[in-house]
Each structure stands twice: as structure tokens, then as C-alpha cells.
Amino acid sequence: MYQPAITGSGVFTPEQVITNDELVAAFNAYVSRYNAENAAAIEAGDIEAKAPSSSDFIYSASGIEQRYVMDKTGVLDPGRMFPKLRQRNDDEPGIMAEMALDACRTALKAAQRQGSDVDLVICAASNHERAYPAIAIEIQQLLGAGGFAFDMNVACSSATFGIQAAADMVRAGSVRCAIVVCPEICSGHLEWRDRDCHFIFGDVCTALVIERAEDAQGAYFTIRSTRCATQFSNNIRNNNGFLRRTRPDGTSDRRDMQFMQNGRKVFKEVLPMVSAHIGDHLGEAGVRADQLRRLWLHQANKTMNDFIGRKVLGREPEPGEQPNILQDYANTSSAGSIIAFSKHSDDLGDGDLGLICSFGAGYSVGSVLVERKDSA
Structure with missing residues (x-):
């Protein structure tokens, strides 16, 4: 049995940014157009008028101030309201693989590794641009991995579940060096015309190198234990899939083919589930909450994170x-907790403990207990 460790991390951040003010201006222009075009039906009571959004509403509801996206022109076009992403030819790298390559190279450099050192690639993400061949196999080829x-x-929770899978294989000896990469193009699956969720997501890609601790070339984080759970x-x-794409009448503008959530129920049901999950994980690992130097939580909503932090630590963090990192990146699905880890872990010292935790649709929750080591 071998000790798995995180030896490098990387984040690919798109160049384009949409601020709350920009987003609200586009959304409200769409709302004005919609209400004008449907004035008669609204007056007759057949449909409801759409309400405008505001930057204050977005920030108070989520803590988000901006988000990075692969394309902002399509999103901010009131007549379109979704990104313009070029269709790739089959002989070109896919957009997810392209994002992943950047993040993986950064993570490999931090771990002082080459692509050829990698013998496992897990592409762990909420949405994939195709059913097959696997995005991970394309990334494997681009990296020159074996x-x-x-x-x-x-x-x-894709990232934390991916970390558990990779760590288990490193521990068992079936692989020596793995990459868990999370290319998230959430902007392509968000309904930008829905006031309740149009502000939630952004795009990003993260990558972690996981290998035997004995092979680490510098400071690293041992993966002391992992814990995953799901509950339907x-x-x-999101009903977008290859089995159903149209209504019975042949039209395809289905609201349920994009991100949907019942926010109130999610808050009520997920918060206690996550808090109990973390508490149980720490108890099983023999770690007290006051021994944790850092919590790297899923970046979904500031109120949710504040609640979980208070519940786990028994006080205000x-x-x-x-x-x-929510205020800058918005919700980036599986990548959020890994962005927080990548950007806020270098200051920890030898022996410091931290916990990475993600939660979301499924329901799913995954946690990874790590310990900083200055050298192998």
C-alpha cells in the first residue's frame, strides 16, 4: 500500500469576464423585449411578465460579483443569451480538452512532472461536450500520458469523487501518477434568461496531480482520507442528454434541458447533509474540528458556505x-473547491490539516482530508 498525495495543482481561467452590471444590463434588455412582445398575453393573464434583475439582488443572493466565461458576446446579446462556442472539427482538440491541457500543464509544472509520467487521467466534470470518445482519453493523448x-x-462533487478514485488507485499500486482534471463550461448549460439563476455560473478548469508521496519532488499534501456519499x-x-432532445411536437427550446434547481429545498436539505458528512468524516479520521487550519468548500453560495463553516467549526470562521473565490469566479461546479485549494494553500506549514469538500446535484457530497508536508 502506498500513501497518495497531491503534489501539484493548476487553474485555467478564461480571459473574458462578465460583471454583474454587464449581466443585468443584458438580462433587463431581454426582459423588456419579452414583455413588449407578449404584452397582450400578459394583459390577458395568460402568461406572467418577467421581472428585471439587479446587481444588488445578485450579490445579496449569492455573494457573486463577476464570472469568467469562454464567450461573453453571446451571453450578453439580449436576442441570444447563450455563448457562441465554435463547433470544432473532429480532427481538432475539443474545447474541454483545450482548457484541460492548460490546467494540466500548470499542475504538472508545480509537481515537477512531465505528461509522460502520468498513467491515469480522470476528466471529472458536470457536463461533457460529447458522449464518446471520453474527453479524458483525448486529454491523455494531448499530454503524452500513458x-x-x-x-x-x-x-x-465530480472533483472530490475523482480524487477518491485516483487516490485509491495510487494507494493500491495500480497507478503511480494520476491527474484529476475538471473542465467546466457551465455557461453553455445555464439558462441565462431565468432571473433566479442567470447569475450563478462561470467557466474554468482545474487540475490536480496525485501520486505516491514517496515520489514527491517538493512540498505536497498527503491525502489522509476521503469520504463520499450520494442521495437521489x-x-x-439538467435533462440535456442524447436520449431526449425535443418535445413531442418537435420543438427543442425546453427549459428542463438547462440547469434547474429548487433553491429553497436545496438549502434546507443540503446544508445539514454536508455539515453532518464533514463531522462524521472528521470523527472517523480522529481529527477534531479545531485541528483544521483550512476549509476549502464548494463555491456555490456564500450563505451556504458561511453556514457550513459555522456548523463544522462551532464558531464563525x-x-x-x-x-x-465565489465573488470572482461565481459557481464553477466541480472546480470551485479546487480553485480555493489551489489559490489558498501555499501558506500552510508542515503538519497543517485541511479539508476539501464539494456538494451538489445528486445529491452528492465528497470530502478529502489532507495534511501539508514540506518534503518527502
């Missing part, structure tokens, strides 16, 4: 104990 690769999807719920759902 071994094998596969895709996995556990929605916003329809409160967060101190500055730096529970870093948020």
Missing part, C-alpha cells in the same frame, strides 16, 4: 480559515 483515462460525472434528489437537475 496508462488509461476515463470520464466521470457526479455534478458539483430532483432539486438540482476566522479570516483565511474558509477562503471564498
Whole structure:
């Protein structure tokens, strides 16, 4: 048995940014157009008028100030309201693989590794641009990696579930060096015309190198233990798939083919589930909450994270104990907790403990207990 460790991390951040003010201006222009075009039906009571959004509403509801996207022109076009992403030819790298390559190279550089050192690639993300061949196998080829690769999807918990899978294989000796990569193009699956959710998501890609601790070339984080759980719920759902794409009448503008959630039920049901999950994980690992130096939580909503932090620690988290990147990146699904880890872990010292936790559709929740080591 070998000790698995995170030896490198990387984040690919798109160049384009949409601020709340920009988003609201486009959304409200769409609302004005919709209400004008449907004035008669609205007057007759057949449909409801759409309400405008505001930057204050977005920030108070989520803590989000901006989001990075692969394309902002399509999103901000009131007559379109979804990104313009070029269709790739079959002999070109896919957009997810392209994002992944950047994040993987950064993670490999941090781990002082080459692509040829990798013998497992897991592409763990909420949405994949095709059913097959696996995105992970394409990434494997672009990296020049060996071994094998596969895709996995556990929605916003994809990264932590991927970490557990990779860590287990490193521990067992079936692989020596793995990459868990999370290319998330959430902008392509968000309904930008829905006031309740049009502000939630952004695009990004993260990557982690996981290998035997004995092979680490510098400082690293041992993966002391992992814990995953799922419980079925329809409160967060996306019906976009290869079996159903149209209504019976042949039209395809189906609202349920995009991100949907019942926010109130999610808050009520997920928060206690996650808090109990973390508490149980720490108890099984023999770790007290006051021994944790850092919580890297899924970046879905500031109120949710604040609640979980208080519940786990039994007090208000101190500055730096529970870093948020939500205000800059918005919700990036599986990548959020890994962005927080990548950007807020270098200051920890030898022996410091931290916990990565994700949660989302499924319901799913995954946690990874790590310990900083200065050298192998």
C-alpha cells in the first residue's frame, strides 16, 4: 500500500469576464423585449411578465460579483443569451480538452512532472461536450500520458469523487501518477434568461496531480482520507442528454434541458447533509474540528458556505480559515473547491490539516482530508 498525495495543482481561467452590471444590463434588455412582445398575453393573464434583475439582488443572493466565461458576446446579446462556442472539427482538440491541457500543464509544472509520467487521467466534470470518445482519453493523448483515462460525472462533487478514485488507485499500486482534471463550461448549460439563476455560473478548469508521496519532488499534501456519499434528489437537475432532445411536437427550446434547481429545498436539505458528512468524516479520521487550519468548500453560495463553516467549526470562521473565490469566479461546479485549494494553500506549514469538500446535484457530497508536508 502506498500513501497518495497531491503534489501539484493548476487553474485555467478564461480571459473574458462578465460583471454583474454587464449581466443585468443584458438580462433587463431581454426582459423588456419579452414583455413588449407578449404584452397582450400578459394583459390577458395568460402568461406572467418577467421581472428585471439587479446587481444588488445578485450579490445579496449569492455573494457573486463577476464570472469568467469562454464567450461573453453571446451571453450578453439580449436576442441570444447563450455563448457562441465554435463547433470544432473532429480532427481538432475539443474545447474541454483545450482548457484541460492548460490546467494540466500548470499542475504538472508545480509537481515537477512531465505528461509522460502520468498513467491515469480522470476528466471529472458536470457536463461533457460529447458522449464518446471520453474527453479524458483525448486529454491523455494531448499530454503524452500513458496508462488509461476515463470520464466521470457526479455534478458539483465530480472533483472530490475523482480524487477518491485516483487516490485509491495510487494507494493500491495500480497507478503511480494520476491527474484529476475538471473542465467546466457551465455557461453553455445555464439558462441565462431565468432571473433566479442567470447569475450563478462561470467557466474554468482545474487540475490536480496525485501520486505516491514517496515520489514527491517538493512540498505536497498527503491525502489522509476521503469520504463520499450520494442521495437521489430532483432539486438540482439538467435533462440535456442524447436520449431526449425535443418535445413531442418537435420543438427543442425546453427549459428542463438547462440547469434547474429548487433553491429553497436545496438549502434546507443540503446544508445539514454536508455539515453532518464533514463531522462524521472528521470523527472517523480522529481529527477534531479545531485541528483544521483550512476549509476549502464548494463555491456555490456564500450563505451556504458561511453556514457550513459555522456548523463544522462551532464558531464563525476566522479570516483565511474558509477562503471564498465565489465573488470572482461565481459557481464553477466541480472546480470551485479546487480553485480555493489551489489559490489558498501555499501558506500552510508542515503538519497543517485541511479539508476539501464539494456538494451538489445528486445529491452528492465528497470530502478529502489532507495534511501539508514540506518534503518527502
